[in-house]
Amino acid sequence: MQKNRPLSHVRVLDFGHYLAGPLAGMMLADFGAEVIRIDPPGGPKWKDPAFDMLSRGKHALTLDLKSAAGREMALELVRRTDVVIENFRPGVMERLGLGPAALRQVNPDIISLSLPGFASTDPEFAGLAAWEAVIAARTGQFTDMGLNRRLMGINPSFTPLGLASAYGAAFGTMSVLFALNARGRMGGDHIEVPLASALLEGLVYNCEKVEDYPDRYKSPREQELERRAREGLPNDLSFDELSEFLDPFYRTYTCADGRGFYIVSCSVVNHPQRVLEVLGLGDLLKELPDFDVYVDQADWPADWALRSYPVGASDRRRLSDAMKAAFLTRPSHEWEALFGAAKAPATAQRSTAEWLTASHALAAGLVVEIDDPRYGRMRQMGNLAWLADDPGTMDKNAGPEADDFQDDLSRILKETPRTSSGDKGKGGWLDGLKVLDLTNVIAGPTIGSTLARFGAQVTLVQPVRPSVDPWNAVVFGLHAQRGKESILLDLRSGAGQEAFWRMVAEADVITMNGTDQQRASLRLTENRLKEVNPRLILVQLDAWGGPRRGPKSDHLGYDDLAQAATGVMTRFGGGPKTPEEHAHFGTIDALTGYCACVALGAALERLKVTGQGGIARAALAAAGEMIQAQFMYDFDGRREFDEPSGRTARGWGPFYRCYAALDGWLFFAAPTGRDTALGRVPDLSDLVGCEADLEEKLSERFAQKPVAHWTRAFAGSSVGVTVLGSLHGTRDAGLQLESKGKIDICKATFRAVRHDQHPMGRWVDLVAPNAVRPSQAGITIPGPAPKYGQDTRKILLRLGYNNAEIQHMIDTGAAAECWSQKYLPE
Structure with missing residues (x-):
C-alpha cells in the first residue's frame, strides 16, 4: 500500500462481484485506499480480463463466508476496516451474518455500501435476478433508443454497455467518500445505491418532460417523428436518409482518408463560426443570420440564428453540402489538429481498440499500461477521477493473485479494532459546504x-x-x-x-x-x-x-x-x-x-x-x-472485440437476449446454469442440451405466451426475465406531485417528480434524486432551478x-x- 496518497489511511473490504462493486473498489484503490478483495472458494465468479483490470491495486483473500470460520474472519477484518462494499442480491449479506446491523455491531463507524440491482425495499423488483441487461431492460434503456432508431422503426435496440453499473459505482463511491468525511460528525452509515435507480438518474435528460414544450427547441428529427405520427406515416427511414435531418454542426463527416469526423459545435456563441473558418468556408458567415436568441421566436428577424441549435431548414442543406466537400480535402488527423487549435469542438471517430492505442490516451494517462502476470503488457482504462497533485495516480499494480495476502493479513489482525468516534449527528454529509x-x-x-x-x-x-x-x-x-x-x-x-x-x-x-x-x-x-x-x-x-x-x-x-x-x-x-x-x-x-x-x-x-x-x-x-469498462483493455492475444453492435443487435446470444413474447418484448438472462434454467420450465425443458438453432427455437417458444407467464415461470431463480420497459413509462409510473408535499424516495426503485408549481409557468417532470439512500444521513430534494x-x-x-x-x-x-x-x- 502506497503512503501519502489521498486515501492511504482508508481500508476497504470489497465483496463485490461482476461489474458495479469491483468498479467502486477500483476507484477507491486508484486513490490509494487499501482494498481487500474477498473471493469465494474456487476464485472470483467472473473470470475475465476485465475483472483483473478492476482488481488492480487490490489485495485478494479467499474466505468461505458460508462457514463459521470464514464469517468470523470477515468480522475480524470489519473491526479494523473503514468501508465495506457488496453488490449481492438483497438479503444475501444478512443470510451470511454480514448485514448492516452485524457490521455495525462490531464496528459502529463502518461505512457500508450495498449496490443491489433494484431497491431492497421494492416489493415488485427486489427479488428479480438483476443481471446488468435485466436492469437496463426494465428501466427502459433498450426501448425507443434514440431519434435515429425511432425514425428507422427499430425497437428495441440492445447495447452491451454497462451504464447501470457505471452510474451506480460512481454514486456509490462518492457516497462512501462523503460519508467518510462526515463520519466524525455523524458516525457510521449504511448506504444503498440500487443500480436501476442510478441508471434512471443517469438518463434523466431522456426522461425530462416539459408541458407544452416549444417547437423552437425540437430538432429536425423530433419534428419529423411528430409529423409522421400526425399523418399516420410509418417510421421507415434508411440510415442514409437520416442525414437529411442531421444538423450541419452536429454530425459525422467523411475525410480524405475515409475516416469519420464528428463535430459538435452548435449552441455556443462562436463555435459554428470557428468550424466554418477552419474549413475555409468563412465567406458563408456573411450570409448566415446571427442575433440574440433569448427572445421569443416570434420576435426573431430570421428563422434561425447561428448561435442557436438547430440550423434552420433554409440553410441546412447548403451548409451540409459545403462542409461535406471541405472535409474531403484533408485526412482526419489533420482536421483533428486544426479543429483543436481553433477551439472548435470535434474529433475523429475511433473504435475502442483504436482508442486504447491512441497517442493522446496514452500520453495523458487516460489509458495506462500494466505488466500483468497472466496477460503480459496490458493496456487498460486509467483513473476515472484523480487529484492533480497526487504523485501516485499513474502508479498501477496488476490485479492480485488469490491468497497472496497472508503477511499483510497477520499485520491487520494485530491492529487494535476501531472504536466509535462519531457523534451520531443529523443532517446531510455536506452540510455547511x-x-x-x-x-x-x-x-x-x-x-x-x-x-x-x-x-x-x-x-x-x-x-x-x-x-x-x-x-x-x-x-x-x-x-x-x-x-x-x-x-x-x-x-x-x-x-x-x-x-x-x-x-x-x-x-x-x-x-x-x-x-x-x-x-x-x-x-x-x-x-x-x-x-x-x-x-x-x-x-x-x-x-x-x-x-x-x-x-x-x-x-x-x-x-x-x-x-x-x-x-x-x-x-x-x-x-x-x-x-x-x-x-x-x-x-x-x-x-x-x-x-x-x-x-x-x-x-x-x-x-x-x-x-x-x-x-x-x-x-x-x-x-x-x-461505460465500456468490460471492454476497455487490450493485450497481445486478446480475443476479438466482438461484443454486440449495430442496429440489429438483440443481445449476446440465446441466453442473454431480447425476445418478442405474445404481448410484447421481454429480456431473458440466464448466463449461468443454462440447462438448469431451461429444465425448470416445462415449456422449455425439451430444449435442454439443444445446440442447433437454439436462438430461433427460443424465439418461437417465447412468442407463444405473454410476458407475465415467463416472469412467473422463472421467478425466484437466478434467471432474470422482465418486460422491456420504456424510460418515459418508468418515469410516469413513479411520478409524484411536488405540490402534494414530501416526496417518498426511499422505498420504490423508481421515483420522478412533477414540479407542478415551476417558476417557468409550465410543469416539468424530472427524475427524483433517489439513487443514494443512506440509513443515517439526510437527502435534500432540491427545488426548481432558479x-x-x-x-x-x-x-x-x-x-x-x-x-x-x-x-x-x-x-x-x-x-x-x-x-x-x-x-x-x-
Whole structure:
C-alpha cells in the first residue's frame, strides 16, 4: 500500500462481484485506499480480463463466508476496516451474518455500501435476478433508443454497455467518500445505491418532460417523428436518409482518408463560426443570420440564428453540402489538429481498440499500461477521477493473485479494532459546504446539483451575456441547476472580478468545466488558489484532460465527442461507416459529473487528514471508458472485440437476449446454469442440451405466451426475465406531485417528480434524486432551478455591497439580474 496518497489511511473490504462493486473498489484503490478483495472458494465468479483490470491495486483473500470460520474472519477484518462494499442480491449479506446491523455491531463507524440491482425495499423488483441487461431492460434503456432508431422503426435496440453499473459505482463511491468525511460528525452509515435507480438518474435528460414544450427547441428529427405520427406515416427511414435531418454542426463527416469526423459545435456563441473558418468556408458567415436568441421566436428577424441549435431548414442543406466537400480535402488527423487549435469542438471517430492505442490516451494517462502476470503488457482504462497533485495516480499494480495476502493479513489482525468516534449527528454529509459553481451545459452543472442533495450550499455564477443558447442552458438546466442560487457577473470587468474573488474567498469548493488554458484565463491557478485559501478545492472537469498532459489536453469537447473518440459510436452504429451517437442525451455527461464528485470526495478526505486543498479532476473521455469498462483493455492475444453492435443487435446470444413474447418484448438472462434454467420450465425443458438453432427455437417458444407467464415461470431463480420497459413509462409510473408535499424516495426503485408549481409557468417532470439512500444521513430534494440571475442582488448584499453599489454594477453591465424576460423563451 502506497503512503501519502489521498486515501492511504482508508481500508476497504470489497465483496463485490461482476461489474458495479469491483468498479467502486477500483476507484477507491486508484486513490490509494487499501482494498481487500474477498473471493469465494474456487476464485472470483467472473473470470475475465476485465475483472483483473478492476482488481488492480487490490489485495485478494479467499474466505468461505458460508462457514463459521470464514464469517468470523470477515468480522475480524470489519473491526479494523473503514468501508465495506457488496453488490449481492438483497438479503444475501444478512443470510451470511454480514448485514448492516452485524457490521455495525462490531464496528459502529463502518461505512457500508450495498449496490443491489433494484431497491431492497421494492416489493415488485427486489427479488428479480438483476443481471446488468435485466436492469437496463426494465428501466427502459433498450426501448425507443434514440431519434435515429425511432425514425428507422427499430425497437428495441440492445447495447452491451454497462451504464447501470457505471452510474451506480460512481454514486456509490462518492457516497462512501462523503460519508467518510462526515463520519466524525455523524458516525457510521449504511448506504444503498440500487443500480436501476442510478441508471434512471443517469438518463434523466431522456426522461425530462416539459408541458407544452416549444417547437423552437425540437430538432429536425423530433419534428419529423411528430409529423409522421400526425399523418399516420410509418417510421421507415434508411440510415442514409437520416442525414437529411442531421444538423450541419452536429454530425459525422467523411475525410480524405475515409475516416469519420464528428463535430459538435452548435449552441455556443462562436463555435459554428470557428468550424466554418477552419474549413475555409468563412465567406458563408456573411450570409448566415446571427442575433440574440433569448427572445421569443416570434420576435426573431430570421428563422434561425447561428448561435442557436438547430440550423434552420433554409440553410441546412447548403451548409451540409459545403462542409461535406471541405472535409474531403484533408485526412482526419489533420482536421483533428486544426479543429483543436481553433477551439472548435470535434474529433475523429475511433473504435475502442483504436482508442486504447491512441497517442493522446496514452500520453495523458487516460489509458495506462500494466505488466500483468497472466496477460503480459496490458493496456487498460486509467483513473476515472484523480487529484492533480497526487504523485501516485499513474502508479498501477496488476490485479492480485488469490491468497497472496497472508503477511499483510497477520499485520491487520494485530491492529487494535476501531472504536466509535462519531457523534451520531443529523443532517446531510455536506452540510455547511460552500460551493461556487462556474459550470454550464450538463456535465459541469451535474456536480453542483449532486452536491446540493447532500446539503451543500451551491452558488451558480454565469456571465452577464449568455454564451450558450436556451436549449442547452435553460432546458437542460431544469435538472442540472436544481438546488442552486444564481448570480450573473461579467468577469471581464474590474467590478465583476472583484465580486468574484470575494466569493472565492468565502468558498470551500469551486467547480468549473474547462481546459487548463481556460482555467488559467480565469486566474484559477494552483498558486493563486493557495494564496486565497490553502484549503480551497477546485473541481475541474473537461473533455480530454488526464493525470498528465497530452496532445489533445486543451481541445474542447462534449459528451458525443467522447463517445466518438473512445469507440462508443462505432460500436453502437455497427462499424466505422455507420457511427451513431449512443441514443441518450447525457450518456457520458452526467456520469462525468458524478466522477467529479468522486474526485471531490477524495479531496475532502485528504483535506480532513492533511489540511491540503488542491485540484480534483474528471474528464468526459475517462467516463467514456467507464461505460465500456468490460471492454476497455487490450493485450497481445486478446480475443476479438466482438461484443454486440449495430442496429440489429438483440443481445449476446440465446441466453442473454431480447425476445418478442405474445404481448410484447421481454429480456431473458440466464448466463449461468443454462440447462438448469431451461429444465425448470416445462415449456422449455425439451430444449435442454439443444445446440442447433437454439436462438430461433427460443424465439418461437417465447412468442407463444405473454410476458407475465415467463416472469412467473422463472421467478425466484437466478434467471432474470422482465418486460422491456420504456424510460418515459418508468418515469410516469413513479411520478409524484411536488405540490402534494414530501416526496417518498426511499422505498420504490423508481421515483420522478412533477414540479407542478415551476417558476417557468409550465410543469416539468424530472427524475427524483433517489439513487443514494443512506440509513443515517439526510437527502435534500432540491427545488426548481432558479431563473438565471434571480439571486444577483441577494448575493451581492451578502458579499458586503450596498444597494447603490449593486445598482451601479447592474447599470454598467458588471452584473445582471436576468438573461431574458421569460424563464424559457418561446
